[in-house]
Each structure stands twice: as structure tokens, then as C-alpha cells.
Amino acid sequence: MSRILVIEDELDIADLIALHLQRDGFTTILAHDGITGLARAKKEGPALVLLDLMLPGMDGVRVFKELRRDPRTLHTPVIMLTARAQTEDRVAGLELGADDYITKPFSPRELLLRIKSVLKRIEAPAPRAALCAGPFRFDPTSLQCYAENEPLDLTPTEYKLLQHLAEHAGRPCDRTQLLRAVWGYSDAASSRTLDTHIKRLRVKLGAHAASLKTARGTGYLLRRGTGGPPVEQS
Numbered sequence: 485m486s487r488i489l490v491i492e493d494e495l496d497i498a499d500l501i502a503l504h505l506q507r508d509g510f511t512t513i514l515a516h517d518g519i520t521g522l523a524r525a526k527k528e529g530p531a532l533v534l535l536d537l538m539l540p541g542m543d544g545v546r547v548f549k550e551l552r553r554d555p556r557t558l559h560t561p562v563i564m565l566t567a568r569a570q571t572e573d574r575v576a577g578l579e580l581g582a583d584d585y586i587t588k589p590f591s592p593r594e595l596l597l598r599i600k601s602v603l604k605r606i607e608a609p610a611p612r613a614a615l616c617a618g619p620f621r622f623d624p625t626s627l628q629c630y631a632e633n634e635p636l637d638l639t640p641t642e643y644k645l646l647q648h649l650a651e652h653a654g655r656p657c658d659r660t661q662l663l664r665a666v667w668g669y670s671d672a673a674s675s676r677t678l679d680t681h682i683k684r685l686r687v688k689l690g691a692h693a694a695s696l697k698t699a700r701g702t703g704y705l706l707r708r709g710t711g712g713p714p715v716e717q718s
Contacts (some may be wrong), residue, residue: 486603487511488528489548492565493519493539501534504592518542526556532558532603537566548580561602578680583641594702601668617650618707619692631692641666654700654708
């Protein structure tokens with residue numbers, strides 16, 4: 485039974501979320517300000533954090549950054565839950581490294597779907613053979629990706645996204661295929677989520693960023709090697 489930490493200062497919303505989570509078999513931990521929420525995350529070790537951005541004491545952005553600085557919560561998945569519905573707010577949250585971003589008002593059913601999708605992404609996958617594509621090597625045991633034997637600092641979602649592209653190296657993967665394979669769902673709002681993760685991946689790939697191409701009108705492609713035919717980029 486997974487424990488979900490809900491950091492939300494609006495008591496009625498926090499109670500509503502807790503009710504639906506508990507009905508679905510989750511254990512909930514509640515915190516109503518940023519400082520308490522950060523402390524409980526470090527102490528309780530939840531499977532996932534639902535984080536409001538507009539919090540008293542310490543705002544959600546600061547809480548998120550502190551979670552990522554602490555080795556105890558470095559890899560804890562975080563879904564940002566906020567009334568900030570502007571596209572730039574969503575992109576900013578995802579660029580910080582959030583696993584997902586849900587705006588208020590929200591559907592409890594959709595919230596549960598997003599939580600389960602994130603938790604599924606971080607589950608230990610079934611054993612599989614080591615995978616190599618161009619300069620990239622994927623270790624299925626440690627879930628570590630290497631670029632020319634140098635480890636890359638990828639989140640579980642980034643690892644899964646790059647791995648899926650590597651499994652189809654040399655062929656464009658369309659956006660819907662990528663969203664369903666990595667996030668478990670596909671909708672218009674999620675398309676920007678994919679673009680933001682690709683942008684973060686390119687930054688982390690550094691000198692190898694050119695291997696990750698944009699296929700105009702299709703999606704994305706990982707080159708099979710350092711050579712190969714050019715792909716039209718946007």
C-alpha cells in the first residue's frame with residue numbers, strides 16, 4: 485500500500501484528496517504548510533508527493549527544490565497541484581523537474597490516474613537485456629544510463645523516455661506513442677509535458693544532445709549512431 489504525502493493548505497481540498505486516495509487503497513499523510521510538508525517528506529519517505537505551489541511558511545517551489553537537494557527525497561516523484569493554470573506556469577513546474585502538473589479545479593478520477601501513472605513509471609521493470617544505441621548504454625539492473633561510459637543524472641521518467649527512444653533508434657516515435665509508453669496516457673495538455681521533458685533531456689545529454697532529434701510533424705527520434713541520415717528538425 486503506497487503512502488502519498490499531500491501538502492495542501494486548503495483543508496477541504498486536502499480532505500477531498502485524502503478521501504479519494506484512501507478509497508483507492510492508498511495511505512495518506514497530510515501537511516498544510518510548506519515547512520511541515522518538507523519535514524514529513526524527509527521523515528516519512530512517501531512513495532509520492534502531491535505538492536501545492538501556493539503554501540504558507542515555504543512556497544511549493546522552495547519545497548520542491550529542497551526535496552531535490554536531500555538524498556532522502558532526491559528521487560521521490562512529485563506531482564504539482566496548483567491553481568496556476570497558465571501554460572508558462574505548467575512549463576516552469578515541469579522544467580524544475582516535477583513528474584506531473586495538475587491544475588485546480590481537478591477531477592479526482594484524473595488525479596488518481598496521474599498518480600498511478602507516475603507510480604507505475606518508477607516501479608522496477610521486468611528484467612530485460614542491456615540496451616545500447618549510439619553512445620548510450622542502459623543498465624536494466626541499476627536503471628542507470630551511460631553516455632560513452634559516463635553516467636547520466638536522469639530521473640526515472642527521463643530514463644524511461646530515453647530508453648523508449650533507444651529501443652526504436654533510427655525511427656521516429658510519434659508523440660502519442662511516446663506519451664502512452666512513458667506516461668500511460670495521451671491528451672492535448674500532456675503534449676507540452678513531453679516537449680518539456682525532451683528539452684530537459686537535451687540539456688542533460690550535453691555533448692550528445694544532437695543525437696536526440698525532432699521529427700517535424702511526427703515526434704522525436706534518437707539517432708542510431710553518430711552518422712545516419714539527417715532528420716528534419718523544427
